[in-house]
Amino acid sequence: MTGNDAVLTLVVATALGFDFTNGFHDTGNAMATSIVTGAMHPRIAVALSAVLNLLGAFLSTAVAATIASGLVDSHDVTLTVVMAGLTGSILWNLTTWFLGIPSSSSHGLIGGVVGATMAAAGASAVKWQGLVSKVIVPAALSPFIAGAVAAIGTYLVYRLTHDVAEGPRRHGFRIGQIGSASMVSLAHGTNDAQKTMGVITLALIANGSLNSGATSPTWVVVSCALAIALGTYIGGWRVIRALGKGLVEIESPQGMASESASAAVILSSTDFGYSLSTTHVATGSILGAGVGRKGAVVRWHVARRMVLAWLLTLPASAVVGALAYWAADGIGGTAGVVVIFVVLLLASVAFFAVSRRPAVTAANVNAAWTGTVVPAPESQEVPS
Numbered sequence: 001m002t003g004n005d006a007v008l009t010l011v012v013a014t015a016l017g018f019d020f021t022n023g024f025h026d027t028g029n030a031m032a033t034s035i036v037t038g039a040m041h042p043r044i045a046v047a048l049s050a051v052l053n054l055l056g057a058f059l060s061t062a063v064a065a066t067i068a069s070g071l072v073d074s075h076d077v078t079l080t081v082v083m084a085g086l087t088g089s090i091l092w093n094l095t096t097w098f099l100g101i102p103s104s105s106s107h108g109l110i111g112g113v114v115g116a117t118m119a120a121a122g123a124s125a126v127k128w129q130g131l132v133s134k135v136i137v138p139a140a141l142s143p144f145i146a147g148a149v150a151a152i153g154t155y156l157v158y159r160l161t162h163d164v165a166e167g168p169r170r171h172g173f174r175i176g177q178i179g180s181a182s183m184v185s186l187a188h189g190t191n192d193a194q195k196t197m198g199v200i201t202l203a204l205i206a207n208g209s210l211n212s213g214a215t216s217p218t219w220v221v222v223s224c225a226l227a228i229a230l231g232t233y234i235g236g237w238r239v240i241r242a243l244g245k246g247l248v249e250i251e252s253p254q255g256m257a258s259e260s261a262s263a264a265v266i267l268s269s270t271d272f273g274y275s276l277s278t279t280h281v282a283t284g285s286i287l288g289a290g291v292g293r294k295g296a297v298v299r300w301h302v303a304r305r306m307v308l309a310w311l312l313t314l315p316a317s318a319v320v321g322a323l324a325y326w327a328a329d330g331i332g333g334t335a336g337v338v339v340i341f342v343v344l345l346l347a348s349v350a351f352f353a354v355s356r357r358p359a360v361t362a363a364n365v366n367a368a369w370t371g372t373v374v375p376a377p378e379s380q381e382v383p384s
Contacts, residue, residue, distance in 0.1 A: 023227070071131055103279060
């Protein structure tokens with residue numbers, strides 16, 4: 001195996017590692033409300049989400065094309081640039097997951113790649129028009145659009161069913177949530193799995209294995225679909241808890257309305273090739289569902305904390321991506337990429353170890369909200 005082949009192997013492995021973190025980081029986007037309302041048992045919810053993420057990854061490649069060729073000039077991208085960009089995105093994903101903040105994996109990935117590209121080739125290598133139109137504008141608008149749709153849907157749902165007894169209404173909407181949450185999971189697969197496909201395709205182009213502008217090979221599509229599905233099944237319980245319990249005290253009708261709004265917005269954006277943040281959409285939908293129900297408890301201080309993380313995601317991951325590139329480039333060649341890979345691996349193990357003291361799991365994810373992601377030790381509730 002040549003030095004280039006070894007570096008390419010490490011880059012592909014790291015990209016699939018990012019896809020795995022994307023899966024468990026974003027599980028809550030689809031399943032948090034279904035878990036908190038008791039529509040599905042936590043383990044069943046993440047298993048269903050994993051299967052649908054897997055299927056969704058095969059439905060479209062428009063977003064993968066945006067990532068591979070629409071944001072940076074592929075002629076200025078090297079394997080070291082891709083590795084550095086992935087480092088920035090993974091470290092941001094792990095940090096926000098540990099803190100229970102549902103930030104955007106998509107923007108972490110884009111920020112990391114853009115930062116590393118700028119460090120390697122300067123600002124001219126970034127396609128700023130594509131970045132603004134395909135990433136920043138959708139990021140700014142999507143939470144408000146999803147929130148408005150969810151708020152209107154929630155209002156209409158309660159208005160149309162106000163004469164229905166509470167028990168039958170709750171039971172009916174819990175069944176409906178299974179369908180709406182499934183649509184979000186399918187939509188998530190069509191959008192988020194493709195981002196890693198685009199990055200691996202970019203690496204293959206940089207290595208000369210593919211021509212510029214080429215589409216993602218079948219093996220890339222399959223491996224990315226499997227990686228995000230496995231990550232989803234692991235269950236990002238810290239983020240699920242923050243979305244399901246921290247933002248809004250949510251009921252089944254709200255859950256169905258928010259999930260339906262999320263699915264509609266994500267699928268629409270995928271069709272246009274927008275690299276949308278499913279996290280922004282899901283959070284906006286949940287807040288909209290809170291606004292749409294009279295008397296609902298909405299914790300705006302938690303929402304402000306999440307929005308702050310959103311604002312920091314692109315620049316923070318870009319800075320880490322740039323620093324990782326300079327470090328790898330300073331060491332030079334294959335050795336530089338290997339060092340970055342080892343540092344990233346050790347950081348991942350450290351994050352996991354610290355997160356176990358104490359852990360958020362399927363057993364306590366639905367415990368009463370106490371103002372913190374980690375529930376009290378005695379809380380071990382699992383929804384019926």
